[in-house]
Amino acid sequence: MSTLTIRSLKAQRTKLGAEAQAVLEGAARAGRSMTGEENETFDRIMAERDGLDDTISRAERLVEDERATVDDLPGPEREDATVKAFRSYLVHGRAALTEQQARALNAGHDPEGGFLIAPKTFVTDLLQRVDDQVPMRGLATVQRLTQAESLGVPTLETDLNDAEWTSEIGTGSQDDALRFGERELSPNPLAKQVRISRKLLRLASTNPETIVRDRLAHKFGVTQEKAYMTGDGNKKPLGVFTASTDGISTARDVSTGAATGFTGDGLIDAKYALKAQYWQSARWLFHRYAIRDIRKLKDGNGQYLWQPGLTGGAPDTIIDQPYIVSEFVPNTFTTGQYVGMFGDFSHYWIVDSLAFEIQRLVELYATSNQIGLIGRLESDGMPVMEEAFVRLKTA
Secondary structure, eight states: OOHHHHHHHHHHHHHHHHHHHHHHHHHHHTTSOOOHHHHHHHHHHHHHHHHHHHHHHHHHHHHHHHHHHHHTOSOHHHHHHHHHHHHHHHHHOGGGOOHHHHHHHOOSOOSSOOEEOOOHHHHHHHHHHHHHHOHHHHHSEEEEOSSOSOEEEEEEEEOOOOOOOOOTTOOOOOOOOOEEEEEEEOOEEEEEEEEEEHHHHHHOSSOHHHHHHHHHHHHHHHHHHHHHHHOBSSSSOBOTTSBOTTSBOGGGEEEOBSSSSBOHHHHHHHHHTSOGGGTTTOEEEEOHHHHHHHHTOBOTTSOBSOOTTOSTTOOOEETTEEEEEOTTSOOOOSTTOEEEEEEOGGGEEEEEEEEEEEEEESSTTGGGTEEEEEEEEEEEEEESOGGGEEEEEOO
């Protein structure tokens, strides 16, 4: 996908925005609400524009992936040799490797055989794909452990009282209110197994490494995303939509103003429940169904309250704040359910201790003419400052 194509798509997006704007202005000039036909036209244009947004996003990711693949190469000759060795190992096993290839692929002594750390570009590409598929990782603070088993995050649980006006030589009363606490993140194992037939490895026109990489990236990305949203913290990350005194308590819940959806007042209440110091980095977090329902909110004259990004190049915002969308945000619009969030997600911390590895099972599935590939990593995550988040809950 070329940058020329992306520019063409963005031009189409701007044109659609202008068309939608013209529909709104036509009704406004006539001093009336939009007719049913105009509403249908407006919704159709915006749906087409949303589709273009998704296409542009995918196209830009492809361009970035291509650049990253080239930029990350430590040296063409060394990289080519490593990749060839890895492919040979996948297809034919350790016996097919030369001594030099075995040294290139092994990480430490391997007396049992069948254990492999993937070539550097393979691991880097996979982790990037996981970040692309998981919005939270891109917004969160990510720490890496190299030796310790857990990460302790110091917290200020109780602050000092205000300072006191006193005399020139006075020192004020002694204050013992200050209390510190700690949030502890302990990376938990995450694994996924894929079986591949030897015939596929031998005959496939598409590189089998690419197939394995894409499917593992998808499964690892989805699993982590679910945990960052709704994980219970039991041997997995603690999600932002899980009420917990260890993460975000119910004290940070704000009503949407409706039992089955949203109101404009509810969204305003949520924004202003967050201190202004967080607004610069804050984002709304919703499922696409929530965005759909918010877009449909209208005033007493039938006019849409939200007219997102109709001007070319202008970002889509809700009450002047950008939003992100995840398929794994809760989206059951019934009484008392979490349906969205507003917050500074840099205060969600993720800690990784084990980089992505692949274990190769050669003999276990020999009778079915297959090999097994197991992907593994160790990670944890949790909100470390509940004040930085506001959670929306249906009335």
